Amino acid sequence: MTDFLLSCYQHANIGSDCIALVNLALAGSIGMTLVILACALPQYNLWWPSFVILFYVFSVIPTLIMKRSMQSALFGPSYVDLSIFLTMGFIVSSFGLPIVLERCGIIKLGASILTICGNIVVYLTIFGYFLFLDPDETTYGGMA
Template sequence: MTLVILGCALPQYNVWWPLFVVLFYILSPLPTLVTRRYVENTGSSSACLEFAIFITMGFVVSAFALPIILARAPSEAPVIQWGACYLTLAGNIVVYITLLGFFMAFDGDDVDYSMW
């Protein structure tokens, strides 16, 4: 989040449009979290889980695409500068690696925490 806020608040950028990626941060884990409550752990793939992963990947790709589109806006001056775009993309990488680590760490239901 620090990188996204820096991409918005630094004096040479001074636009708050990149902050809209926070909406994607909030929405991206929701389909997977909701689906995991309703899908049985039978070991086989479920159509519901696959669709949730597809929707989640759509949110992730949108979070990376939004700053690039804002920086390449076809106007006299771009909506955001490329420096703000790079900071937002770096923030995206950090946030999504953190979310991936969370899902990998807490994937199993019967985890023995005494192993750590």
């Protein structure tokens, strides 16, 4: 692992970006492992918590569309707020799904906790990607 990081730094001359990418990949793997454990452990053995993976994919789509569309004058601040609202809706839904499934008795409490922990790690990874590897000059929500 150390040799890989050293070769990234020496050959590509983008040491901090390469290290950030490796750390984000590790964090994403840990988060997905927690979600898979919530589904696959013998005491749980239900695959309902894996539906949060759809929310992981859908949560970044409004932000990516808005970032691509910011160059045109067609989209204003209200569309930025709409994309933030939709993104937050997907994030809240991914935390709410395991709680609702546990309250209905479909999954057990341990599976719900593992899924929520996986959600935290995956969303921190996505946030880290947008923060470190995909910077932009725009401000969201009219805040400077």
